[in-house]
Amino acid sequence: MKTLLDFLPILLFFGAYKFADIYVATGVLMAASVVQMAAIYLIDRKLQTMHKITLALVLIFGALTLMLHDERFIKWKPTVLYAAMAIALTFAVWVLKKNFLKMMLGSQLQLPDAVWMRLNVAWIGYCVFMSIVNGYVAAYYTTEQWVDFKLWGYVFPLAFIIGQGVYVSRHIQHEDKPENT
Template identity: 45%
Template sequence: MKLLIDFFPIILFFAAFKLWGIYAATGVAIAATVVQIAYLRLRHGKVEPMQWMSLGIIVLFGGATLLAQSETFIKWKPTVLYWLMGGTLLAGQLLFRRNFIKSLMGAQIELPDAVWSQLNWAWAGFFTAMGVLNLWVAYQFDTDTWVNFKLFGGIGLMLAFVIAQALFLGRYIKDEPGQPRPEDVQP
């Protein structure tokens, strides 16, 4: 359910674009993000800082798209969001000596500090590369291709990256004490 809530604005943006074009889709994305934040606030009592930032960016860049009647602004929105996320991870590591990936996931996974550092750098690099890739697609292809990339390419690359991270982390995950490993269980 959380995944659906997270991708709700993107999916509605895609559907609205296919039906009515970029400007209607931009308005739908703004409204869907406002609804998403309201739902999260009512349902969970709080909204993550990244989600507030995403709301601010869609309102700013989407609003500029609608006011200027220029799709350039909405095409920059994913890049700005990716670069802010990557920049936040880098700033945490370099300026504040805090690993924000560890802060987010440390309660679920126990890893050596060096692996947390590698994970943080990998995510910062991924977000930076995704921002560059978004701009390349936005400026080298038509808007229809960019919208398809935004939904399928962006989500597909994120999924591939998460799977690669899971495979990388698999060798560092320890079995729970007292829990049998799958290969130790007799049928």
């Protein structure tokens, strides 16, 4: 259910773009993101910081796109989001000496500190990569090609998440269970 919620706004954005234009699609994305966050809030009774930042950027960049009738704003929103995530993760780990990933997920996953650090570095690299790729596509390709990239570009996060899952599964610390003799 939650996975569907994660992909719903982009799928609706893509569909609206194919049936109308970037401005209708932007409005649909804004509305779908609000509904998505409301549903997440109803399920979890809270929104994570990343949810709040994502929603704020969608609404701000979407509003600028619609008010100024300039599609560049919505096209650059992912670049700004990924760059902000990379900067925040970098600042947190190397300046504040805090690992946000461990702070957010540590109660759900028991991993050695070195693994948490590698995951954090991997996330920084992933966010930098996605920021650069989206920025390149937004700058040098047509809006239609960018929209197609947004849909088919979900291969990147899926591959990254699967890779993380494989990596993490090798390092999960299990509580020792008594052996049956």
